[in-house]
Amino acid sequence: MRLAIALILLVATLFVISLVVGVAAVPPGQALSALLSDDGTPVAVVMRDIRLPRAILAALIGAALGMSGAAMQGYLRNPLAEPGLIGVSGAAALGAVLSIQLGLNLLFPLALPLASLAMAVLAVLLILLLAGPRGSSITLILAGIAISALTGALTSLVLNLSPNPFAAADIVFWMMGSLADRSFLHVALAAPFILIGGLLMLSLARGLDALTLGEDAAAAMGINLRGLRLRLVLGVAAAVGAATAVAGAIGFVGLVVPHLLRRAVGARPSALLWASALGGAAMVLAADIAVRLILPDRDLKLGVLMALVGAPLFLHLIFRTRKEMS
């Protein structure tokens, strides 16, 4: 309970900081009061139409990625399972790029998150198929490398084939992720899918706890493993797909956050789900504040920052896994 309050306070604080930090310097008091006035003055427009959707998206996307990481790790009982590393985010980005380049999102806007979701479902299914129910580290990581490489290459190919001269430069965005200049249109596209995905993953709580005792024990406790797997696939795909469709592939959130919080929740997968959602929200909000403070006018990509934090941790985890195996 104390952890929940602490995390909620952290997210709330970072949310407010995210609102008052920006390329343009606006006094914090004036900025926050402008949030409440719909008068079309420049400060009000900046606050309501640019910074508010950005902060909301950062929190939503962080929550989606953090919880997806916790859910996949709980199901596979492997701390290396992370949507970005195992190619789910990359596949979602490919889906988004395809729907944009084929013009599907012009026909109906929901095509963007739906295409991401579809590709993410494929990637999650492929991972589960390749890694097996116990999710051994080697097969998991090898499958992840293969899927990441393939989807990354296809994303680059699609963008290079585009008639638009700026599409090729978008490769960086889709691979690294950014929240610059997002609007409430993007919030409206992503939020419903992230909420549905989040609810599906929260419904896994009891099953994931039971799975820590092994599959047979879980089945004996009345857990429907097939149903559990289906909800996991759809939940992760919806959350990661929607997050990636509007912000690009942001890696390592689902790896770092559960790792940091696992001990605080007593290693219970059910508690790790909501804790990682809050922790992920805080992490992406913090990263998005940092990119605006470090290089205000250059749109530093979120993925760059996350990789700087996440990659060393990933190496550390691999090292530890290797020690456990020997």
Next chain:
Amino acid sequence: MWGCVRPSKLKTGLAALLICGAAAAGARAESASARPPAPMPPARVVSINLCTDQLALMLAAPGQLVSVSKLSHDPDSSSMAEAAQAYPTNGSGAEEAYLLAPDLVLAGTFTAPATVDMLRTLGIRVEQFAPANALADVPARLRQMGAALGREAEAEAMIRAFESDLAVLSRTPARRPRAALYYVNSYTVGDRTLAGDILRAGGFANVAAEAGLSRGGTLALEQLILLDPEVIIEGRDYPGQSRAEDVLHHPALRALTGARVAGTLTDRDWICGTPKVLSAVRKMRDLRLSLEAGE
């Protein structure tokens, strides 16, 4: 015909080509510095740069221009795509240009140095044109092209027409509305660019100057909104979609009550310093007049 064909062209295929070509180029460099009286105008001219394409299309004698660059046929990039259709295109590479057996190649100062060096080594005269950063550069480029093609009289006539038209179009208005040029990837341009000069000639004041940008640079959406320009003039979209263009559709651009998104300045309007920029100046002036009428 023999008189116009340079001897180095006959050496095609000879093993000594490179050496002789270099020697010929060296000899020509000397003679160029000595300024010989009235050289023969070039008979086969190949242009490998979008802007030299357009200047050559305007000034070349019939049959003088042999080939234009590929971009010239693209209506999104070239303001003379229709006129260019009559000419075969080249991919701007040294190999292609050389095989067209030109006696003059027109290139930009930003054309790949390897291409230009290769052509010069092969003994072909290459004339390079700097990009225009202001409307005042247009007469200079016309004069340079006129001299390169041996069409000085035509160039001077075109310069006179350009200058008198520009003087009429760019009369200083009573009040300059504050405007911003906003392109893909949050790019904007300041006064010391051709696009900025077109905006100024059209009677606007560029807010990029207030943000400290005199050339080009990124202006974050937040900064643009806080500058609160009266008009936001957008760079027009290219076909297909890209995430980089999303910023032009951001709802915040339409949410300002004091500003309006009006008018576009497409890339082809300001990439090249040719007399065609007058139509962009006219477009900006008409936009300003319509805004004043609406007030």
